[in-house]
Amino acid sequence: MLIVKKFGGSSVADKERIMNVARRCIEDYNKGHDVVVVLSAMGKTTDRLLEMAADINPDAKKRELDMLLATGEQTSVALMAMAMDSMGVSAISLNAFQVAMHTTSEYSNAKFKRIDTERIRHELDSRKIVIVTGFQGINKYDDLTTLGRGGSDTTAVALAAALHADACEIYTDVEGVYTADPRVVPNAKKMKEITYDEMLELATLGAKVLHNRSVEMAKKYGVQLVVRSSLTEAEGTVVKEVVKMEQMLISGVAADKNTARIAVIGLKDEPGIAFKVFNLMAAHNISVDVILQSIGRDGTKDISFTVAKTDMKDALNVLEENKDRITAQRIEADDKVAKVSVVGAGMQTNTGVASGMFEALYNVGVNIRMISTSDIRITVLINEEDVDKATRAVHDKFIPD
Amino acid sequence: MLIVKKFGGSSVADKERIMNVARRCIEDYNKGHDVVVVLSAMGKTTDRLLEMAADINPDAKKRELDMLLATGEQTSVALMAMAMDSMGVSAISLNAFQVAMHTTSEYSNAKFKRIDTERIRHELDSRKIVIVTGFQGINKYDDLTTLGRGGSDTTAVALAAALHADACEIYTDVEGVYTADPRVVPNAKKMKEITYDEMLELATLGAKVLHNRSVEMAKKYGVQLVVRSSLTEAEGTVVKEVVKMEQMLISGVAADKNTARIAVIGLKDEPGIAFKVFNLMAAHNISVDVILQSIGRDGTKDISFTVAKTDMKDALNVLEENKDRITAQRIEADDKVAKVSVVGAGMQTNTGVASGMFEALYNVGVNIRMISTSDIRITVLINEEDVDKATRAVHDKFIPD
Numbered sequence: 102m103l104i105v106k107k108f109g110g111s112s113v114a115d116k117e118r119i120m121n122v123a124r125r126c127i128e129d130y131n132k133g134h135d136v137v138v139v140l141s142a143m144g145k146t147t148d149r150l151l152e153m154a155a156d157i158n159p160d161a162k163k164r165e166l167d168m169l170l171a172t173g174e175q176t177s178v179a180l181m182a183m184a185m186d187s188m189g190v191s192a193i194s195l196n197a198f199q200v201a202m203h204t205t206s207e208y209s210n211a212k213f214k215r216i217d218t219e220r221i222r223h224e225l226d227s228r229k230i231v232i233v234t235g236f237q238g239i240n241k242y243d244d245l246t247t248l249g250r251g252g253s254d255t256t257a258v259a260l261a262a263a264l265h266a267d268a269c270e271i272y273t274d275v276e277g278v279y280t281a282d283p284r285v286v287p288n289a290k291k292m293k294e295i296t297y298d299e300m301l302e303l304a305t306l307g308a309k310v311l312h313n314r315s316v317e318m319a320k321k322y323g324v325q326l327v328v329r330s331s332l333t334e335a336e337g338t339v340v341k342e343v344v345k346m347e348q349m350l351i352s353g354v355a356a357d358k359n360t361a362r363i364a365v366i367g368l369k370d371e372p373g374i375a376f377k378v379f380n381l382m383a384a385h386n387i388s389v390d391v392i393l394q395s396i397g398r399d400g401t402k403d404i405s406f407t408v409a410k411t412d413m414k415d416a417l418n419v420l421e422e423n424k425d426r427i428t429a430q431r432i433e434a435d436d437k438v439a440k441v442s443v444v445g446a447g448m449q450t451n452t453g454v455a456s457g458m459f460e461a462l463y464n465v466g467v468n469i470r471m472i473s474t475s476d477i478r479i480t481v482l483i484n485e486e487d488v489d490k491a492t493r494a495v496h497d498k499f500i501p502d
Numbered sequence: 503m504l505i506v507k508k509f510g511g512s513s514v515a516d517k518e519r520i521m522n523v524a525r526r527c528i529e530d531y532n533k534g535h536d537v538v539v540v541l542s543a544m545g546k547t548t549d550r551l552l553e554m555a556a557d558i559n560p561d562a563k564k565r566e567l568d569m570l571l572a573t574g575e576q577t578s579v580a581l582m583a584m585a586m587d588s589m590g591v592s593a594i595s596l597n598a599f600q601v602a603m604h605t606t607s608e609y610s611n612a613k614f615k616r617i618d619t620e621r622i623r624h625e626l627d628s629r630k631i632v633i634v635t636g637f638q639g640i641n642k643y644d645d646l647t648t649l650g651r652g653g654s655d656t657t658a659v660a661l662a663a664a665l666h667a668d669a670c671e672i673y674t675d676v677e678g679v680y681t682a683d684p685r686v687v688p689n690a691k692k693m694k695e696i697t698y699d700e701m702l703e704l705a706t707l708g709a710k711v712l713h714n715r716s717v718e719m720a721k722k723y724g725v726q727l728v729v730r731s732s733l734t735e736a737e738g739t740v741v742k743e744v745v746k747m748e749q750m751l752i753s754g755v756a757a758d759k760n761t762a763r764i765a766v767i768g769l770k771d772e773p774g775i776a777f778k779v780f781n782l783m784a785a786h787n788i789s790v791d792v793i794l795q796s797i798g799r800d801g802t803k804d805i806s807f808t809v810a811k812t813d814m815k816d817a818l819n820v821l822e823e824n825k826d827r828i829t830a831q832r833i834e835a836d837d838k839v840a841k842v843s844v845v846g847a848g849m850q851t852n853t854g855v856a857s858g859m860f861e862a863l864y865n866v867g868v869n870i871r872m873i874s875t876s877d878i879r880i881t882v883l884i885n886e887e888d889v890d891k892a893t894r895a896v897h898d899k900f901i902p903d
Contacts, residue, residue: 116557150577156517157581158588165587168595169580172573176551179570180558186566187559194569198599199644220644243600243621 102267103225104129107139107235107257111274112331113177114144122272122331123184126230130190135225137264139235139257140181142173163208164244167237171197171245174234174253181232192230195220197237197245202256204238204246211238211246212314213255216263233260251312258315262322269324271311272331277338278303278310281354281496285489288502292352294339299352302444302478307357316340350454351445351499356492358439358485360390361413362470364405365420367430370397377427378404378420385419387412391440391473391482401430405471407482410436438470439488442480443495454499455479461498467491503668504626505530508540508636508658512675513732514578515545523673523732524585527631531591536626538665540636540658541582543574564609565645568638572598572646575635575654582633593631596621598638598646603657605639605647612639612647613715614656617664634661652713659716663723670725672712673732678739679704679711682755682897686890689903693753695740700753703845703879708758717741751855752846752900757893759840759886761791762814763871765806766821768831771798778828779805779821786820788813792841792874792883802831806872808883811837839871840889843881844896855900856880862899868892 106129108122122138130136141147150169154161178194185192200220204211224231235253238246248255254271261269278300281289295303297320304313310328319326319340329337368374375394382389387408395403408416413436420432448454458479462469467490471482483491507530509523523539531537542548551570555562579595586593601621605612625632636654639647649656655672662670679701682690696704698721705714711729720727720741730738769775776795783790788809796804809817814837821833849855859880863870868891872883884892 119558153581154584157520158584160588161584162587165580165583165595168583168597169577172576172580175573175576176570179566179573180554182566182569183555183559183562186563187561194566196569196646245597 103135103137103264105137105139105257105261105264105266105269106272107253107270108141108272108331109253109274110141110144110146112272113140113181118331119180119184123181123188125331127185127188127190130230136230137221137225137260137266138181138230138232139253139260140174140177140232141235141253142170143177143180146173146176167208167245167247170247171234171237174236178232178234185230185232190230191228192232193224194232194234195224196234197239200233202238202259204240204248206240206242206246208244208246210249211240212248213238213259213318216259218263221260221264248314252314254312254315255318258318258322258324258326261324262318266324268327269319270327270329270337271315272329273310274330274332275310276330276333276335277328278308278340278353280352280500281492282308282356285356285492286354286496289496290500291335292338293336294341295352296446297340297342298477299444299446300340302442302475303353303355306355306440306442306444306478306480307359308353308355311340350447350451351443352447353444354492354496354499355442355444356439356488357442358488359410360407360438360440360482361410361434361436362405362407362438362482363413363416363420364403364433365427365429366403366433367401368404369428370400370402374402374428375404381419381423381427382408382416385415387416387419391471391480393471407438407440407471437485438482439485440480440482441488441491441495442478443499444478445499446477448477448479457498458495461494462491465490465494467494504536504538504665506538506540506658506662506665506667506670507673508654508671509542509673509732510654510675511542511545511547513673514541514582519732520581520585524582524589526732528586528589528591531631537631538622538626538661538667539582539631539633540654540661541575541578541633542636542654543571544578544581547574547577568609568646568648571648572635572638575637579633579635586631586633591631592629593633594625595633595635596625597635598640601634603639603660605641605649607641607643607647609645609647611650612641613649614639614660614719617660619664622661622665649715653715655713655716656719659719659723659725659727662725663719667725669728670720671728671730671738672716673730674711675731675733676711677731677734677736678729679709679741679754681753681901682893683709683757686757686893687755687897690897691901692736693739694737695742696753697847698741698743699878700845700847701741703843703876704754704756707756707841707843707845707879707881708760709754709756712741751848752844753848754845755893755897755900756843756845757840757889758843759889760811761808761839761841761883762811762835762837763806763808763839763883764814764817764821765804765834766828766830767804767834768802769805770829771801771803775803775828776805782820782824782828783809783817786816788817788820792872792881794872808839808841808872838886839883840886841881841883842889842892842896843879844900845879846900847878849878849880858899859896862895863892866891866895868895
């Protein structure tokens with residue numbers, strides 16, 4: 102079997118954890134499997150590098166940021182190879198150039214285009230464990246790119262797809278995907294299985310277990326994922342196309358505090374205004390999430406939407422600068438908000454989830470400020486202070502004890 | 503003009519120093535010059551990385567050590583590009599892959615084979631300052647290699663040669679090459695000029711201003727070097743083929759404490775024994791310096807030689823293991839020794855330097871344990887505790903106040 106195993110930054114944060122990961126990989130290797138390991142940068146390395154950069158140039162070019170950040174994973178993989186060597190197993194580290202992992206040109210947010218497998222296959226054939234830098238690639242200029250935060254998951258899935266791996270295991274500091282954040286909802290349960298689509302909604306919505314692009318790619322190439330803990334032997338959660346429904350409407354409740362609400366007030370009620378607003382956001386690389394447009398009244402309308410908290414300031418600036426062009430009377434912003442979502446493939450064939458959710462929130466006195474839905478998801482925007490209470494109430498409503 | 507400027511680790515140790523280096527490079531850029539900057543890893547980064555590696559695997563493979571160490575310069579160059587950008591100058595960082603700098607395959611001690619200049623020329627043509635990682639290269643396997651400690655000097659000279667640069671400036675924390683270490687000899691003087699050959703002897707002998715391979719390469723390709731301080735505007739020392747002799751016999755006095763003496767005692771006085779001893783050293787990559795062989799007596803002879811202090815243990819182990827093969831009765835080692843050398847092209851046409859040196863040492867009561875000479879150098883091995891006293895005495899003897 103060819104197994105791709107991905108370990109995040111906290112799993113390789115220090116010597117002991119590196120040794121622990123080395124041992125776990127060697128277990129599979131000793132069973133005769135081919136093992137490819139994908140690593141993130143150690144612990145808080147990426148944050149530390151970003152701080153160094155911001156100190157020198159707060160507006161550093163993304164090309165140079167990627168050059169800087171790429172050192173983080175290169176450090177991890179080299180140390181991991183040394184750790185495995187010290188345990189008597191032949192291992193080799195490879196960076197984005199060496200593999201090579203070709204991406205698009207966009208720095209800090211590149212997408213994989215093509216992964217060469219020749220070098221990896223060659224090293225596997227000589228019975229080495231191959232340790233690959235996550236998160237990074239090279240573009241057509243031979244420049245280093247990064248895939249954006251959490252991109253190591255995507256590296257693992259892309260490698261699993263390119264190598265036609267038999268398994269792709271994503272190791273993290275939790276034991277799998279839960280029906281809600283266990284720190285907030287004590288009776289949250291670990292799921293045995295979840296569909297790609299459900300996982301996608303959960304990842305996008307802040308469940309923080311898997312990077313959503315990795316799930317999209319896994320779905321596209323049919324790579325079955327296992328999410329499991331690097332610290333315990335527990336079985337984890339399998340992410341795949343179709344799962345047994347277990348008669349549950351809802352597979353999980355996700356909360357996301359990384360959101361801010363922008364309101365553009367008093368826009369002229371004429372065609373093309375909404376387009377102008379969101380075109381501005383797109384032109385400045387600001388992702389817009391839940392969108393709400395008021396019904397026109399007195400010839401004006403309001404548009405509100407959510408963005409990541411980190412993008413709020415940018416969004417505000419851009420809108421203020423273009424206030425006249427978009428015919429806005431005033432711009433408001435609020436970052437004391439949060440999203441709570443229920444996700445479940447069962448929703449598609451079942452009504453009443455929305456009303457059940459709203460009822461649960463009403464019962465604990467939580468005010469709903471915006472609502473957004475998809476086939477398998479209902480999201481509400483609420484005040485940030487209510488988020489734990491709301492998560493527990495919705496979880497209790499739908500997930501049987 | 504095309505100028506290659508190399509800055510060592512202490513010149514880029516923190517934000518302030520990085521900004522300072524950026525400013526100095528921009529000064530030349532603003533005069534219309536093309537500027538290529540070669541950087542080492544920041545401050546003690548390389549030592550810190552080596553410690554991390556040693557903690558995980560004291561016998562780490564050199565291939566993985568090089569993979570690890572190469573992150574140090576990549577960090578420096580990315581931050582430097584950001585610093586220059588923040589000052590409004592377009593800059594780009596390039597690592598060994600991107601340049602590309604091809605080396606031999608020997609990890610941790612690679613030699614340059616070929617440097618592609620296309621990418622650098624292209625970036626210079628678009629009026630960018632090009633910042634290149636020192637110390638590293640790539641080999642035929644696409645693996646990262648390093649040139650050994652101080653290798654960034656070699657990178658600078660190799661780039662200057664490949665690019666046919668008009669100047670190659672090596673910035674350091676001293677103002678140039680001195681007639682002796684100014685911390686030991688207060689009246690040591692900065693030299694205006696020195697020949698490649700003199701510089702080579704001084705570098706090899708522990709003057710620590712320039713890496714000797716960089717001087718060899720500069721000599722080979724006729725790259726004129728300037729050694730100067732990154733902290734002051736002082737003029738520095740020019741290293742070139744022929745200098746005005748200024749009627750000085752001796753250009754400098756170098757001391758080197760990084761030496762240990764090994765004595766192999768009671769060897770059979772027959773052909774091939776010395777060969778066996780030094781073959782063993784070569785096979786274990788131990789560089790041997792000053793060699794002394796006693797005259798045979800009673801059918802036995804002794805061989806003593808010096809090695810770097812860090813190699814002493816290895817040398818002892820290897821010799822003990824092969825004691826019978828080399829017919830040694832006993833092996834002794836002493837690391838409380840030091841070398842003091844006088845260097846000067848003037849020696850070639852002048853006698854009396856050796857006797858003058860020995861006289862100066864005798865006058866301050868320093869015992870000479872070994873002697874070694876070349877055309878332009880005389881080296882003595884003395885007790886380590888005498889090294890400062892000896893350096894001052896020899897300097898006073900030859901360098902006019």
